[in-house]
Amino acid sequence: MAFEKTLKSPVTTNVLRPPGAVNELLFPSKCIRCGRCVEVCPYGSIRPLDIHAGIFTGTPLIHVTDIPCYLCMKCVEVCPTGTLRPITQQETKMGLAVINKHACITWNGELALCRTCYNICPFKETAIKLDELRPVVIDKYCTGCGLCVHGCQVTQENGKKAINVEPIYAYRRRAIANE
Amino acid sequence: MGLSRREFIKRTAALTAASYAGLSLPISNEDYSAHASDADSWHKGTCRLCGSGCRLELEVKNGKAVALRGIPQSRTNMGYLCMKGMLFYKLMGNNHPERLKKPLYRARKDQPFREISWDRALDIASKEFAKTVKKYGNNSVAYYGSGQAFTEETYIFQKVMRGGLKTNNVEGNPRLCMASAVGGYVTSFGADEPIGSYSNFERASCFFIIGSNTAEAHPVLFRRIMRRKMDNKDTVKVINADPRVSPTSRIADLHLQFAPGTDLALLNAMAYVILEDKLYNEDFLKNYADFRMGKKKKKVSLQKYMAFIKDYTPEKVARICGGNITADKIRKAALWFAKSEGTMSLWTMGINQRSRGVWANNLIHNLHILTGQLCRPGADSFSLTGQPNACGGVREGGGLCHILPAHRLVKKNKLRHQVERLWGIPEGRIPPKPGYHTMAMFEAVNEGKIKAIWINCTSPAQSLPNCDKYRKGMRREDVFIVVSDIFPTKTTELANLILPTAFIFEKTGVYGCTERRSQLTVKAVNAPGEAKPEVWMVREWALRLSKELNDPVIKKCVEPFMGKEPDYELPKAIWEEYTQKLTKGRDNDLSGATYEVLEKLPDGVQWPAPTKQWALKGGTDIKFVRGLDPLADKYAKNDLPYQFYGPAHPDRKLWIWLRPQKGPAEMPDSKYPFYLSTGRIIDHWHTSSMTGRIIELMRANPYAYVEVNPKDAERLGIKPGDMIEVVSRRGRNILPAKVYVGPCEGMVFVYWHDEDENRMINRVTKDAFDPGSKEPEFKICACRIKRVSGPRPLKPFLVHMKA
Ligand code: SF4
Ligand code: SF4
Ligand code: SF4
Ligand code: SF4
Numbered sequence: 001m002a003f004e005k006t007l008k009s010p011v012t013t014n015v016l017r018p019p020g021a022v023n024e025l026l027f028p029s030k031c032i033r034c035g036r037c038v039e040v041c042p043y044g045s046i047r048p049l050d051i052h053a054g055i056f057t058g059t060p061l062i063h064v065t066d067i068p069c070y071l072c073m074k075c076v077e078v079c080p081t082g083t084l085r086p087i088t089q090q091e092t093k094m095g096l097a098v099i100n101k102h103a104c105i106t107w108n109g110e111l112a113l114c115r116t117c118y119n120i121c122p123f124k125e126t127a128i129k130l131d132e133l134r135p136v137v138i139d140k141y142c143t144g145c146g147l148c149v150h151g152c153q154v155t156q157e158n159g160k161k162a163i164n165v166e167p168i169y170a171y172r173r174r175a176i177a178n179e
Numbered sequence: 180m181g182l183s184r185r186e187f188i189k190r191t192a193a194l195t196a197a198s199y200a201g202l203s204l205p206i207s208n209e210d211y212s213a214h215a216s217d218a219d220s221w222h223k224g225t226c227r228l229c230g231s232g233c234r235l236e237l238e239v240k241n242g243k244a245v246a247l248r249g250i251p252q253s254r255t256n257m258g259y260l261c262m263k264g265m266l267f268y269k270l271m272g273n274n275h276p277e278r279l280k281k282p283l284y285r286a287r288k289d290q291p292f293r294e295i296s297w298d299r300a301l302d303i304a305s306k307e308f309a310k311t312v313k314k315y316g317n318n319s320v321a322y323y324g325s326g327q328a329f330t331e332e333t334y335i336f337q338k339v340m341r342g343g344l345k346t347n348n349v350e351g352n353p354r355l356c357m358a359s360a361v362g363g364y365v366t367s368f369g370a371d372e373p374i375g376s377y378s379n380f381e382r383a384s385c386f387f388i389i390g391s392n393t394a395e396a397h398p399v400l401f402r403r404i405m406r407r408k409m410d411n412k413d414t415v416k417v418i419n420a421d422p423r424v425s426p427t428s429r430i431a432d433l434h435l436q437f438a439p440g441t442d443l444a445l446l447n448a449m450a451y452v453i454l455e456d457k458l459y460n461e462d463f464l465k466n467y468a469d470f471r472m473g474k475k476k477k478k479v480s481l482q483k484y485m486a487f488i489k490d491y492t493p494e495k496v497a498r499i500c501g502g503n504i505t506a507d508k509i510r511k512a513a514l515w516f517a518k519s520e521g522t523m524s525l526w527t528m529g530i531n532q533r534s535r536g537v538w539a540n541n542l543i544h545n546l547h548i549l550t551g552q553l554c555r556p557g558a559d560s561f562s563l564t565g566q567p568n569a570c571g572g573v574r575e576g577g578g579l580c581h582i583l584p585a586h587r588l589v590k591k592n593k594l595r596h597q598v599e600r601l602w603g604i605p606e607g608r609i610p611p612k613p614g615y616h617t618m619a620m621f622e623a624v625n626e627g628k629i630k631a632i633w634i635n636c637t638s639p640a641q642s643l644p645n646c647d648k649y650r651k652g653m654r655r656e657d658v659f660i661v662v663s664d665i666f667p668t669k670t671t672e673l674a675n676l677i678l679p680t681a682f683i684f685e686k687t688g689v690y691g692c693t694e695r696r697s698q699l700t701v702k703a704v705n706a707p708g709e710a711k712p713e714v715w716m717v718r719e720w721a722l723r724l725s726k727e728l729n730d731p732v733i734k735k736c737v738e739p740f741m742g743k744e745p746d747y748e749l750p751k752a753i754w755e756e757y758t759q760k761l762t763k764g765r766d767n768d769l770s771g772a773t774y775e776v777l778e779k780l781p782d783g784v785q786w787p788a789p790t791k792q793w794a795l796k797g798g799t800d801i802k803f804v805r806g807l808d809p810l811a812d813k814y815a816k817n818d819l820p821y822q823f824y825g826p827a828h829p830d831r832k833l834w835i836w837l838r839p840q841k842g843p844a845e846m847p848d849s850k851y852p853f854y855l856s857t858g859r860i861i862d863h864w865h866t867s868s869m870t871g872r873i874i875e876l877m878r879a880n881p882y883a884y885v886e887v888n889p890k891d892a893e894r895l896g897i898k899p900g901d902m903i904e905v906v907s908r909r910g911r912n913i914l915p916a917k918v919y920v921g922p923c924e925g926m927v928f929v930y931w932h933d934e935d936e937n938r939m940i941n942r943v944t945k946d947a948f949d950p951g952s953k954e955p956e957f958k959i960c961a962c963r964i965k966r967v968s969g970p971r972p973l974k975p976f977l978v979h980m981k982a
Contacts, residue, residue: 070899074970111248119880132405133402
């Protein structure tokens, strides 16, 4: 059990690598735990994993429900090893925002109007649109920055929001958009 | 499958402290989910966070407000609410720890506040006002109120000021938002307020939305418009005219993006097309319309109007308007407008907050009069109101310096004496001269001409344009400022005396929304600490003033309200006097809309409602139409179906005005090359002293930002999140950038809710105002922008009471 835990990637729903991250299988061996990305992030979005994280100890993570990524792209510029590759805002694919239509108060017909996720998205009208006032994510353009998750008005009992970023690209060969 | 309400509430409550890392919010530790499945009771009321007038019910459990839900039978919202409406119970009773609970006083503004008793607070307020009146005369005192105060509150305040203190220095923040609409309705139709109702949303086949981001500012109304459009995709057209692409534009078939300040030309060009293509309604014009021009309201002929409009060819105007405007687009818009079965125009501050706001209003009405797009189903020239009670309380209740209750002008001797008679006070008691309008009032504070002012339920220190200039005056030690409110604001920071007031649902009163609809909210929970309803404060204050000034007439003003318990009986008595005496026989006759009637209905009553019987049916849906409006039948002078009996046009005609294009007061130039415009966002209300304290709403929009067009951003090397300095001739802000195809090129947009000194955009806006309505031009001024740094972590900011 303990062994499994030390090998299990911490990346999961709303818990993501910073922009430009290499495949999660390579991440722990490529990242030298220099902490530069942690230091440079003006928003304090990136936290290094603590000592209990096995082989992932010291690697950077973003909990978007706490502080999302504002896509300033500073971290990718300072990473000395290319673990975070120098990509642009638009190329970022930390994950994909997925709306839980049962939890979202606009989708589930609660007679309430909310579109916080839409308003707050840095790519409003591109990455997220309104379909008759209900939000829909456009997977091609969503960067997984998590701003929508952070702003979402609904927190479910399991701690998830009504919109959540799923790290679906973490194990792709190259987790960069449009490739 | 959907979430139950209760689950939703639980979920919002489940937001953990951890999820606020990085946000220093005043978080209440109350556990909102801690309630069993049954409510003790549900109480009907009205939402207080915009002018839509959504009806809702408050759930009360063990004396505590625990939830809000929409009322499906309500004709305004049909059960829908936006997040503001869902969540503001979190500010009620003891739910929020920061509510003002005790009167606070300091003799000098550089001293800290001390808690004092109500007895002492009222003594101080009356002594200071009495002293000022004795020393500097009656016009050295003033009342500055709000479109969020109940009608009963505005009414009693203005009665004591005018009848008691003999001054017309009675103003309110609707001067900043609705005054141009009032001016437009009165000069074009002869009567204030829209002819039709929201019911036209479901009947209109063309929407002309200009200068309104309905989707954000009136979200629940926008849902109805969107539904109408989506259910009739091909037959219902939506035209949106706005220099900024907003969420409202998303449903538009045609977006007219004109350069700021060219709206009058655009509207005249549409009239040009209507005349040229003979799209006007000859019968309607013959029966109901007249042409007027100039200050003297000179009557002119159709030919003269045609000659005037000749100057506004679509080709020429397209050049003036810039943006994406082409002559074809103008022609198309005019054609759709004129030809549809029913065209409904909608506008708010984009039109009203202009240095020629009244003219802009007139020009929209012109299009409706020319085409006869009025009075029939779906055809309406409909100004949306920003605040929940700007119409009911301030426009109808006599809350501006030049108007008395029930649409009476101060300067009309007959009407003024009528009011004096109805109040039972000596003739000549109300001065014949209007008082200071808002901008002049705060200028007078600057100049030390006003020495004592009572500011109720609003925060001019943040909401006035060019606010630094006026904050200077408010800081003067020789100006005594009383502020009554529920939370600390930028204005309580400048007060001598802070009076804690009861919030909605903690007191009883009526709100009158955009569509002439009056709706009652009855007290359901107790106010926190010693917070009191304003009506009680004013009555007690007036009694003391009467003693101080040895003037029995002041007492006479509140005599009918003596001995009434303040939570229900007192506002009821005030409403009775206002409706039964003051509105009876006037165009906003509300004498049928008693508390008993209002309590019976799920929503409320639309005036004219001269009888209880009529009021119980909901009142008047469309004004001026015989058979639909009891007053149209009563005042009919001929057999025509429409009777425009409004008090301002004795000729009973609708007036088409000759109004030329006029640019903004300040145009961009080489030093300040950008247009700056300001506005709202769905999750916040005004100065965010309330919505900023609702965690979910503050999280969604923790601070203001500046929207920059991507082309300008590229040119200036601005990336999303970069810190941008926005500077005008008056002040500066530093805000994060949002690069977004919203504002047109050469224009930036900032929302005005943020209380942080660096992000308070009214420090930058200009205080030029419309010479007619005296409403300031918040929507346009010149600025320059500069990138000052990359992204910086920002914290939300709220004014807190210093201990
Ligand atoms: S892109 Fe900027 S905000 Fe996002 S994690 Fe990197 S440094 Fe932080
Ligand atoms: S949809 Fe959400 S995660 Fe995707 S880009 Fe927009 S804010 Fe970021
Ligand atoms: S913010 Fe959350 S609740 Fe609101 S519309 Fe988006 S997903 Fe739904
Ligand atoms: S639309 Fe306006 S009135 Fe309706 S719930 Fe929202 S804030 Fe309240």
